[in-house]
Amino acid sequence: MDTKRKRVPFELWNIWKIESWLIEQAQNGRILEKLSSFRATFRLAEPQNLEYRMIVMPEKDTTPTNTQELEQAGWDYVTSHQYYHIFCSQQADATTEIEKDLMKQAQSFSGILLDLRKRLLFNVLMIVAFIGLVIALFMDVEAISEWLNVLCQA
Template structure:
């Protein structure tokens, strides 16, 4: 049985050229793409081989058998799909024709995805504005932000809001990037199938590590608060404290010390 290897994806899913280049570089090292996930790609370890990879975009998340067969007849084998992106591979020596020879025609495959990502971006931005409004009310409505910090009532919500804010930023970036790619294709500019991916890979890995660490620590905060939480009763003896005790201002004999 061939050994499988999981690797963090080099960049965001909409960077088509970078993923194609990454898949080819991995095949050169003997790691052949098997499956794609949200954050990781699964490879099967084998012999190093010169491979070409191409990603086709379709608003349908599953390709029909007829579509797959049509690509196979052109020399492209179906590998896997992730979201609206479908990956095909072909040995370099086969010199198979490109999936799309006309960039302007290829731009139409991005039309529906462009609309969908634009809608997602608008919804994400609106949701983020509402979250910022609610957090602002928690922190500043009573004019006691210092008390909020001391009590720790909004720290976890703020960390979650930062995470959601980054997700909204990614949605907006995806929409802008796909629209720019579609515009380039309409102008006759082809996708760079050998786009450099290492720079974004380092950035993507760093962000993934930081977010995993922050989210993990934020999950511990409620338990730390429970452990640290303690209620103590002031002693009856008069202490040199800068406070006024209730007993000093209230002389009602019916009051009982709790």
């Protein structure tokens, strides 16, 4: 069984571009086997018309709760990487109620980004506060107040 590794041309958060890219790869005879942040491993086969969908879960390494429903609707589980779970289908028209659920779950990625931004902001503020305390401990308080007065007057 021949395999080919390719660099993933988009960030994983760009779900629709990744899905389109995977569909294009299948049409060129490369069927996804494994995905990481930077590389995808494909099995070389005959060109196929496959639909790919990525489900984003709000917690790392958790599996989608509706996996059995997806499989009953014709979606096959392919692989997972951290927050992302990829399914494929040979159905020409993959628009179903489950498809709508997939889109809602994919939108939960914005919640993940918001959480990461909040954590980053908190950490930056803590570092700035820590640096301020260290400076205050090693500097004369009067010198700091004079320095602040000079800045305020400028």
